[in-house]
Amino acid sequence: MNKLLLVIAVLGLAVSGYLLFAYQTTGPMVCLSEHGCEAVRASRFAVIFGLPVPLYGVLYYFGLGVLAALWNPAEARRLRLPLRAVTGAGVAGSMWLTYLEAFVIKAWCSWCVISAVLAVMAFLLVWGKLYATYSYGDNK
Amino acid sequence: MEITSETKVTIGLLAVTVLVIVGGAWLSGQDRTDDGGVIQVVQMDRLVRGGSAVLGDQNAVVTVVEFGDFQCPACGVLHRVLQPVMRSDTGQSARFVFRQFPLPQHERAQLAAEASLAAEAQGKFWEYYDLLFDNQEALTRGDLERYAEQLGLDMAVFRAALDEGKYREAVQQDVNDGRALGVRATPTVYINGVRYTGRYVVEELQAAIDRAR
Numbered sequence: 086m087n088k089l090l091l092v093i094a095v096l097g098l099a100v101s102g103y104l105l106f107a108y109q110t111t112g113p114m115v116c117l118s119e120h121g122c123e124a125v126r127a128s129r130f131a132v133i134f135g136l137p138v139p140l141y142g143v144l145y146y147f148g149l150g151v152l153a154a155l156w157n158p159a160e161a162r163r164l165r166l167p168l169r170a171v172t173g174a175g176v177a178g179s180m181w182l183t184y185l186e187a188f189v190i191k192a193w194c195s196w197c198v199i200s201a202v203l204a205v206m207a208f209l210l211v212w213g214k215l216y217a218t219y220s221y222g223d224n225k
Numbered sequence: 226m227e228i229t230s231e232t233k234v235t236i237g238l239l240a241v242t243v244l245v246i247v248g249g250a251w252l253s254g255q256d257r258t259d260d261g262g263v264i265q266v267v268q269m270d271r272l273v274r275g276g277s278a279v280l281g282d283q284n285a286v287v288t289v290v291e292f293g294d295f296q297c298p299a300c301g302v303l304h305r306v307l308q309p310v311m312r313s314d315t316g317q318s319a320r321f322v323f324r325q326f327p328l329p330q331h332e333r334a335q336l337a338a339e340a341s342l343a344a345e346a347q348g349k350f351w352e353y354y355d356l357l358f359d360n361q362e363a364l365t366r367g368d369l370e371r372y373a374e375q376l377g378l379d380m381a382v383f384r385a386a387l388d389e390g391k392y393r394e395a396v397q398q399d400v401n402d403g404r405a406l407g408v409r410a411t412p413t414v415y416i417n418g419v420r421y422t423g424r425y426v427v428e429e430l431q432a433a434i435d436r437a438r
Contacts, residue, residue, distance in 0.1 A: 086232060094239070102246040109254035110422075113410040119330065123410065124298035127425040140247070147243045154235035155228070192298040 087156035090210060094150030097203045100196050101142030108137045117195035124192035130185050138182065142200055145175050149207055172211045175204040269418055271402040273322050276395060278341070278350040280311060281320030287417055287437045290322040292403045294411040295338065295357045296331035296364060299425075303412045304358035306425045310434065319434055323354060325399040326411050333364040335396065340369040342392035343383050349376045 107114045108126055116122035125131070131138060148171050156164055179201035186193055272290050273279070291307070293300040311321050325342070327334035337357055344353035356372040357364065366387070373383045386392060403413070414421040417437045423429045 086235065091235065098239075098242055098246070102242075102250075105246060105250040106253060109250050120297050120299045120411070124302050127299050127302050129424070129426045131424060143243060143246055147239055150239040151236050154232045154239070190302065192302070 087153045090153035090156065090207060091150060093203050093207045093210070094146045094153055097146035097149065097200060097207075098143060100200050100203070101139045101146060104139035104194075104196050104200075105137060105143055108139055118193045121193040122196060125186060125190055125194035125197060128185075128190045128192075130182070130190065141178065145171070145178070145204075149175070168211045172204070172208040176208040179204040268406060271405055272415060272418060274398070274402070277399075278323045278345050278354070279320055280322075280351050282318075283320070285318055285320035287319040287434055288322060288415075289319060289434060290324060290415040292324045292326040292399070292406075292408045292411060292413045294325075294327050294331055294334045295341070295354075296334040296361060297328065297411045298361070300412045301358055301361045303414070303425045304355075306427050306430055308355070309427055310431050313431075318438060323350070324403060325396045326403045326408060326413070327396065327400070328411060335393075336366060336387065337364045337369060338396045338399075339390065339392040340373070340383075340387060342395055343386040344373060344376065344378060346386070346392075347378050347382070349378060352376050 103115075107122070108131060114122040114126065133141070152164060152168050152171060156168075182197060183201050186197065273288065289307075291300075291303070293303070307321070323341075325338040327338045341350060341353050341357060344350050353372060353376060356375065357369075360368065360372070369387070370380070370384065374380060406415075416433055419437075421430070421433055423433055
């Protein structure tokens, strides 16, 4: 089990889960950036390939959570590829959505930004040096 | 690969959480088609007032009413969607009404609302409305005057209206009507008295208007 990665996955599930609920209604949203969340939800990028965008987030964080739970140093080699694939896809998706917020929709959805930050953290943890020094030794 | 019981429990908890989230969200999306957004007939006169800014024929079959705020980003998104819908309605079977609903947290929205009514008094509401939504980040007093000048408004009358707060009460009446109808956020859109709960996408909005015909 990799606790740090699991914490990221649980936080991500909370954020994307809230967004998924909020996307099912048109009521006011809890948002750190005033009406930014509603603007993003109202945009044509709220639904991609017929599914609400937060659903992709929920599935991503679930996958990340399962991999974090399965993690142990002995299996590091076997889990490396799926972990790298999942976090790589997560970062790529987050970057694209953040780009849309900044330059196309021109509004910021605080929860989406938090999710993007979490995805970057997971990516760095898996791909970066942090992974080598922290995760190998510290987890059982 | 050896899987410990701790791992199994964790994965199980994650799976249950995801099922609750997805299932719950799906269920809450199901009862979106309730009639909670329908305005009682007695309140219909609150939706459009004699002095409201109207685009289109008085006898149009469909009436689209927006309660909006010139400084709210979501209203800006809606504007970009509404514009092509309004322009494509060449048959004049729909009319569009804009009601002011400046939110207190938007410090420039109130004056922008009053300015738009000052433009309305000179017959240029919709041109002015387009300018404000196209320039949502620039809504200072100076900006508001600049847009009015662009449209060739009588600046003495326009400035005097803003100085005197001539349209403050009219804005307040829109806000009061909105509150009475249950408007809590901007933009709130009604199509023939039914609150529009779809997304702000041209096709979807157009379809909702077509259904009301």
